Amino acid sequence: MTTQKNVELPDIGDFDAVDIIEVLVKVGDSVNENDSIITLETDKATMEIPAPFAGKVSALSVKVGDKVAKGDLILTLDSESENSEDAEEASNTPETVIQVSNDVASEIISDSVNENEIPKEEISLNPDSNYHASPSIRKLARELGVSLSGINGTGKKGRILEEDLKSHVKNILKNGNALKEVEVIPLSRIKKLSGKHLSKCWSSIPHVTQFDEVNIDQLEKFRKHQKEKNIKLSPLVFIMKAVVQVLKRHPNFNASLDETAENLVLKKYFNLGIAVDTHNGLVVPVIKDVGKKSLMELSEELSEISQRAREGKLDANEMKGAGFTISSLGGIGGTQFTPIINSPEVAILGVSRTQIKPVWNGSSFEPTAMIPLALSYDHRVIDGAEGARFMAELNQVLSNIMEMLL
Amino acid sequence: MIKTQVLVIGSGPGGYTAAFRAADLGKDVTLIERYESLGGVCLNVGCIPSKSLLHTAEVINESKHASELGVTFSKPKIDLKGVKQNKDSIVNKLTGGIQALAKARKVNVINGYGKFISKNQVALDGSDEVIEFEQCIISVGSRVTKFPMFPFEDERVMDSTDALLLDDIPKRMLVVGGGIIGLEMASIYDALGSEITIVELGGQIIPAADKDIVNPLFKKAKKNYANVFLNTKVTSMSSLKKGIKVEFEGKDAPKNDTFDKVLVAVGRTPNGNLIDADKAGVEVNETGFIETDRQMKTNVENIFAIGDVVGQPMLAHKAVHEAKVAAEVICGEKSGFDVLTIPSVAYTDPEVAWTGKTEKELKEEGVDFNKGVFPWAASGRSLSIGRSEGVSKALFDSKSGKILGMGICGTNAGDLISEASLAIEMGCDMSDIALTIHAHPTLSETTAFAAEMAEGTITDLMPPRKRK
Numbered sequence: 001m002t003t004q005k006n007v008e009l010p011d012i013g014d015f016d017a018v019d020i021i022e023v024l025v026k027v028g029d030s031v032n033e034n035d036s037i038i039t040l041e042t043d044k045a046t047m048e049i050p051a052p053f054a055g056k057v058s059a060l061s062v063k064v065g066d067k068v069a070k071g072d073l074i075l076t077l078d079s080e081s082e083n084s085e086d087a088e089e090a091s092n093t094p095e096t097v098i099q100v101s102n103d104v105a106s107e108i109i110s111d112s113v114n115e116n117e118i119p120k121e122e123i124s125l126n127p128d129s130n131y132h133a134s135p136s137i138r139k140l141a142r143e144l145g146v147s148l149s150g151i152n153g154t155g156k157k158g159r160i161l162e163e164d165l166k167s168h169v170k171n172i173l174k175n176g177n178a179l180k181e182v183e184v185i186p187l188s189r190i191k192k193l194s195g196k197h198l199s200k201c202w203s204s205i206p207h208v209t210q211f212d213e214v215n216i217d218q219l220e221k222f223r224k225h226q227k228e229k230n231i232k233l234s235p236l237v238f239i240m241k242a243v244v245q246v247l248k249r250h251p252n253f254n255a256s257l258d259e260t261a262e263n264l265v266l267k268k269y270f271n272l273g274i275a276v277d278t279h280n281g282l283v284v285p286v287i288k289d290v291g292k293k294s295l296m297e298l299s300e301e302l303s304e305i306s307q308r309a310r311e312g313k314l315d316a317n318e319m320k321g322a323g324f325t326i327s328s329l330g331g332i333g334g335t336q337f338t339p340i341i342n343s344p345e346v347a348i349l350g351v352s353r354t355q356i357k358p359v360w361n362g363s364s365f366e367p368t369a370m371i372p373l374a375l376s377y378d379h380r381v382i383d384g385a386e387g388a389r390f391m392a393e394l395n396q397v398l399s400n401i402m403e404m405l406l
Numbered sequence: 407m408i409k410t411q412v413l414v415i416g417s418g419p420g421g422y423t424a425a426f427r428a429a430d431l432g433k434d435v436t437l438i439e440r441y442e443s444l445g446g447v448c449l450n451v452g453c454i455p456s457k458s459l460l461h462t463a464e465v466i467n468e469s470k471h472a473s474e475l476g477v478t479f480s481k482p483k484i485d486l487k488g489v490k491q492n493k494d495s496i497v498n499k500l501t502g503g504i505q506a507l508a509k510a511r512k513v514n515v516i517n518g519y520g521k522f523i524s525k526n527q528v529a530l531d532g533s534d535e536v537i538e539f540e541q542c543i544i545s546v547g548s549r550v551t552k553f554p555m556f557p558f559e560d561e562r563v564m565d566s567t568d569a570l571l572l573d574d575i576p577k578r579m580l581v582v583g584g585g586i587i588g589l590e591m592a593s594i595y596d597a598l599g600s601e602i603t604i605v606e607l608g609g610q611i612i613p614a615a616d617k618d619i620v621n622p623l624f625k626k627a628k629k630n631y632a633n634v635f636l637n638t639k640v641t642s643m644s645s646l647k648k649g650i651k652v653e654f655e656g657k658d659a660p661k662n663d664t665f666d667k668v669l670v671a672v673g674r675t676p677n678g679n680l681i682d683a684d685k686a687g688v689e690v691n692e693t694g695f696i697e698t699d700r701q702m703k704t705n706v707e708n709i710f711a712i713g714d715v716v717g718q719p720m721l722a723h724k725a726v727h728e729a730k731v732a733a734e735v736i737c738g739e740k741s742g743f744d745v746l747t748i749p750s751v752a753y754t755d756p757e758v759a760w761t762g763k764t765e766k767e768l769k770e771e772g773v774d775f776n777k778g779v780f781p782w783a784a785s786g787r788s789l790s791i792g793r794s795e796g797v798s799k800a801l802f803d804s805k806s807g808k809i810l811g812m813g814i815c816g817t818n819a820g821d822l823i824s825e826a827s828l829a830i831e832m833g834c835d836m837s838d839i840a841l842t843i844h845a846h847p848t849l850s851e852t853t854a855f856a857a858e859m860a861e862g863t864i865t866d867l868m869p870p871r872k873r874k
Binding site for chain 1 (some may be wrong): 832
């Protein structure tokens with residue numbers, strides 16, 4: 001039995017016009033349940049919408065460039081109510097891999113050949129259909145030993161002109177990479193998106209970064225103790241807890257500057273953004289109400305959400321609403337780094353790798369676990385003294401974990 | 407032992423071009439030719455003699471239709487000897503010219519059949535002479551494909567070379583193969599008075615071209631010839647006293663028929679395996695083609711190959727360009743064969759020519775294209791010369807407007823097609839062609855009109871769609 005069923009856009013968070021940047025199926029395709037059918041792009045990230053059930057696409061109601069909202073009809077599936085194997089067989093599951101351009105530019109400039117020798121090098125031939133060069137330009141390219149595929153033509157409709165060829169060669173010679181092969185690959189979608197956001201944050205916010213090192217001997221002892229009981233807690237969950245503790249006393253840090261840059265919006269809730277490194281780029285899922293959650297709950301939620309972030313399955317809702325962000329590179333290494341504030345937030349904490357350092361205890365040097373912290377804040381909102389105070393208090397709470405109970 | 411820097415085997419259009427270009431670039435060149443006269447198939451038994459005879463045919467046909475122009479000629483008397491003499495004198499003029507050019511360039515021309523004995527040596531068949539070379543260019547061309555099932559030992563069964571000899575004018579002639587060569591020969595014998603039947607295996611004459619471009623020629627052939635059988639196979643041929651008995655297998659054809667002469671024009675076979683290429687280590691495939699890269703190099707570093715022997719299309723103008731590439735690469739230039747199009751022409755009446763992509767190729771490739779078709783019935787010049795059956799079709803990329811291909815059927819189509827080839831090489835757009843002033847009244851206008859049809863700017867006809 002075949003029945004026609006409509007597939008509508010599910011709840012993707014409170015967006016009412018999201019761009020469709022990719023339609024992954026066409027009429028006649030068979031899809032399995034959970035196969036991606038379209039890709040949406042919000043200002044935060046891209047997400048693929050899965051098919052809710054298996055079937056054969058009988059009508060497509062959207063195209064690339066359309067804006068859609070919850071409940072909009074995407075497509076109609078002829079679904080085979082019993083026999084789903086056929087569909088499986090014919091399905092072509094779209095892969096979510098970063099696209100690497102085929103059109104890799106490689107240039108080889110060769111030494112001039114001995115007249116009596118037959119040149120052995122690869123010569124540049126026949127342009128592909130993506131660009132055009134007239135026969136005389138093709139000849140010149142061969143003589144110069146340049147591949148036309150890497151050149152941006154400035155002629156009408158991108159045609160490659162003699163000047164383009166010559167300036168391309170000059171450029172190669174000037175940059176001294178004449179014999180080095182290069183490869184051009186486009187940035188991943190996430191990187192393109194976050195790149196735009198990051199450069200805006202970097203150029204529009206006057207950043208100040210305050211550094212400190214925190215003695216976490218106590219914290220480490222406690223963690224070790226728990227580990228013996230098979231309870232694994234990362235330092236990050238303690239830092240999250242401690243940050244909330246300090247944010248409560250310094251509401252200016254749990255805030256955002258409104259678009260006019262004239263008003264500060266203080267947040268009465270404690271949601272923390274946690275920067276997660278994925279193979280497609282940086283994403284920042286948000287852990288909500290950190291103050292109300294136990295260390296155990298935070299630990300579980302953190303591992304679950306980072307896992308989904310790496311799989312690219314985060315929902316747009318899960319990436320918004322933070323008041324403060326933590327970026328931890330402690331697992332990788334480094335002594336310090338200066339994090340960039342995730343606008344419109346006004347501060348961010350960077351965490352580097354814990355090191356055992358000799359610390360003077362008044363009578364001797366004692367091996368002590370020290371964790372480096374870096375607090376970047378928006379100097380338009382937060383004064384230097386306030387920033388230093390925040391850091392000092394955070395240090396206080398983290399080095400005396402009992403204070404978290406206060 | 408003769409020592410030479412560059413040895414060229416075969417003196418067809420490819421061979422002599424390669425030899426002359428290499429000589430002009432300073433090489434010491436030797437050219438071997440198995441026949442007495444230079445120029446290969448093209449000059450001796452191909453393009454040139456056939457075009458000479460086609461011109462004769464054209465004059466005969468024109469005189470027949472002259473009554474429509476108010477001039478009546480009496481029925482022409484065909485002096486076969488005179489026709490042959492004219493053809494031979496043209497051929498001799500050209501081959502003699504090549505001989506003179508070779509001499510002026512100090513190219514050493516050797517008469518003989520060369521076969522490889524090593525990667526640096528060629529021996530002349532039937533003599534002890536060995537030529538030692540640094541580089542060699544194989545330009546040994548192709549030969550008429552002869553299926554053993556046809557009794558070629560009977561001289562009434564001809565290949566194109568035999569047909570060009572014009573021994574007699576058969577009363578009833580069968581042409582096996584509706585390709586370019588078969589149709590050209592049919593045109594000649596038809597004008598000279600033979601009753602022609604054409605049999606073609608495929609569903610269309612000149613199968614490589616688009617059907618709509620071939621159609622005017624097909625219609626004319628249907629009208630003028632006794633029969634044109636498509637989708638028809640010749641299953642056997644036997645020599646009888648009264649003629650050649652041919653059995654057919656096809657919907658429209660009779661079971662058998664007997665003809666005074668049969669011309670078999672079913673294609674050409676490359677000569678790659680007639681030169682002991684293996685002794686030089688040069689790879690030749692089963693068909694006889696030698697594979698090269700786009701600098702015309704074979705798998706052996708110092709041996710190059712060009713022309714019919716390296717692959718389709720087997721056309722003199724392709725060979726000539728490949729020849730220059732090979733010679734230039736040998737002389738250290740960074741040359742390469744990277745043309746975007748090789749035009750094809752059938753010098754039939756009317757002529758058929760095409761360049762770039764055909765419409766059927768674009769459809770197969772799924773290219774989104776825009777087509778402009780201009781019927782010559784609306785061309786003043788075409789009507790003035792008493793013809794109205796031609797058609798010009800131009801194909802453009804829908805998005806960019808860039809020209810992708812062109813097909814022309816009509817008087818002088820073979821000359822007109824060059825404009826489209828240049829347009830393709832230069833990446834012209836539809837509007838570049840439409841906005842270039844073509845002299846009026848000319849047949850070349852039809853190319854601009856085809857572009858205007860695609861653009862919707864035509865005024866000599868109703869535009870096919872709303873004017874932009």
